[in-house]
Amino acid sequence: MNKIVISVNDFQKRAAIIEDDKVVEIFNERNDESNIIKNIYKGKVANVLPGMESAFVDIGLEKNSFLFIDDLREFEEKYLNGLVNSNKTIEELLTVGDKVVVQVLNVPRGNKGARVTTNFTIPGKYLVLMPNNDHLAISKKIKDEEERKRLEEIFLKIKPSKMGVIIRTAAEGKTIERFEKEINYLVKKWEEIEKKISKAKDGEILYNDNDIVTTILRDILNDTIDEVIVDNEKVYLEIIDYLNTFNENNIKAKIKLYLKDKDIFDEYNINIEIKNALEKEVWLDCGGYLVIEKTEALVSIDVNTGKNTGSYNLERTVLNTNLEAAREIPRQLRLRNLSGIIIIDFIDMKLEEDKELVLQQLGAELGRDRIKNNIVHFTDLGLVEMTRKRVGRHLSYFYEEECPLCKGKGKIKSSETIVKELLKELKEISLDKDIQKIYVKTKKEVLKIIREVYIDFINEYMKNKNKQIIFEEEEIFEYEISLEK
Structure with a gap:
């Protein structure tokens, strides 16, 4: 259901x-x-980069947005003082301080600002209106040629002049009355946006989607x-x-x-599914499991047999585990909203027909995804390369934040390292003649090393410096020092 x-x-x-x-x-x-995809802003050109054929546009966000020249060209004639669509360079089209209306394509990521375009799209249920593009396109997911021809004929009649339309998958089988109602609704939306442009301040949102x-x-x-x-x-x-x-x-x-x-x-x-989707490991019904890790460059997914020892031969066990993984991986990509380059390390398969079965299963499940994706191939190393379009933020963005200690590495300082740093700091503190007592709070593991290896040395050293040192156990990541004069 x-x-x-x-x-x-x-x-x-x-x-x-x-x-x-x-x-x-x-x-x-x-x-x-995290919530600005498709928003339209009135921006101001902050910088022009001829060598990168792009410009930075201030739209009121923490980082300036990034406008490529190819995302600007179809905007020229209508909105840049009547210039004809051309092969002009970015510095011929824009200068610092110019006002420009842009729509967000991708949210800010890492150190990068949002990517923006001037090729606007206003989405509806059955179609997407393109106000400054005279193109007509039909969703590739509509396969029936007769239906594609019917839709094309309808929209050639009702498409607004000098505006383009993308016919969405949901339009399949629907009547002209529904399309006309939606076109009127979307054109009115665009007209409202245009009215706001001249009065809007820099960085103001003209349209929120x-x-x-x-x-x-x-x-x-x-x-x-x-x-x-x-x-x-x-x-x-x-x-x-x-x-x-x-x-x-x-x-x-x-x-x-x-x-x-x-x-x-x-x-x-x-809520249980969200909690599980924030974990690296995903257990499969067969006893195998996935390890999913996201990096700045790509997403890696490792498939393991785990507890699945099988009841047939090794090849059958491996194939069954890989097939179940191929069913689960697309769900996890959607659930976690993982995107970009994705590398899947299936368990090694000797037979080419087994690899083909796994790819077919993976492709069938990815076909249920609303977001555009593409399986590239099995590499020579036996890895599956695929891509998934970036749309919005990944799930963990909303539920987790970077650890202030490991800063995303997934590792913290070893107890031995903490001890060495503590000894160094104690040595520096002991040089202050006014300090009489030193209180050190640290975790059990660190205290154990101090008491087994260093306590005699520390006590002798502090005695020579006329200091008293007191250790206390507390569940903290490293240590805390307080002083008494």
């Missing part, structure tokens, strides 16, 4: 997609830079969803109104208001 669960309170909005009774996607809404309830209704809710359960009456009524606006009466009956006192994410075991 497929469900959408929406949780809304005064502090946050969250949602989860459940497919075949398994959580596959989590949405979190925050008022920060990131309410998760709207996103779910527009991008996810379809005939394959059996239920939408929401725990907030106001949002429940807003959803009903939205569906009434677009005559989605067939879907309206699926919307349910959750009235229990128990947290809705606990009721549907979503």
Whole structure:
């Protein structure tokens, strides 16, 4: 059974997609830079970089956004003083201080600011409006040639002049009346944005596309969803109104208001899934397991047989483990929202037909993903290379923060290292003639080393310096020193 669960309170909005009774996607809404994809801003050019054919644009965020020249060209004629679309260089098109309207393509990541474009898109349920592009495109997921031809004929008639349209997968089989209503709605939105441009201040948001309830209704809710359960009456009524606006009466009956006192994410075991998705290891039903690690450059996934010793021969055990991993990996990618370059180290397989079976399984499961992905191939080292488009933040961004001690390394100082640093600091402190007592708090493991190896030396040293030292056990990462004169 497929469900959408929406949780809304005064502090946050969250949602989860459940497919075949398994959580596959989590949405979190925050008022920060994690939630700016598709937002349109009025910006100011902060710097032009001829050598990189790009410009930095200040849109009011912590880091300036990055505008490539190829993301600017189709904007020239309409919005840059009537210049004709050309092969002009970035410094011929923009100078420091120029005002430019941009839309966010990618959120800030690491030391990089958001990537932006001037090729705007305003998404609807059945189509995406491109206000400064006269192109007509149809989703590749619509395979039927007759349907593609029907949709093309419809939109060539109703497409706004000098505007482009991308026909979305959800448009398949729908009537012209629905498309006309949505086109009018989206064109009106764009006209409202244009009215704001001249009056807006630098860094002002002209269009916000990131309410998760709207996103779910527009991008996810379809005939394959059996239920939408929401725990907030106001949002429940807003959803009903939205569906009434677009005559989605067939879907309206699926919307349910959750009235229990128990947290809705606990009721549907979503919080447990989130907790598990923050772990590196993922256990498979067969007894094998995955190790998923994210780095700045890529995501690595290692497949292991674990407890799966099999009941047949080695090749069958390996194949079965890899097939189950190929089913689980796409779910984990969606659940954790992992993207970019992904390297999968399946257990070594000798037979080419086994490798092909695993790739087929992986491809079939990835086909259920809303986000664009691509399997490249098995490398000579037996690794599967694939990519997944970056959309928003990964799950751990919303639930974890970097450890202040290891700073993301996953390692902290050894007890022996802490002892050496402590001895060095004690030596420096002992030079102060006014200090009489030194109190040291540290963890059990450090104290054990001090008492077994260094205590006689420390006591003798402090005695010679006329100091008293007192050690106390406390569960802290390293140590704390306090002084008494």
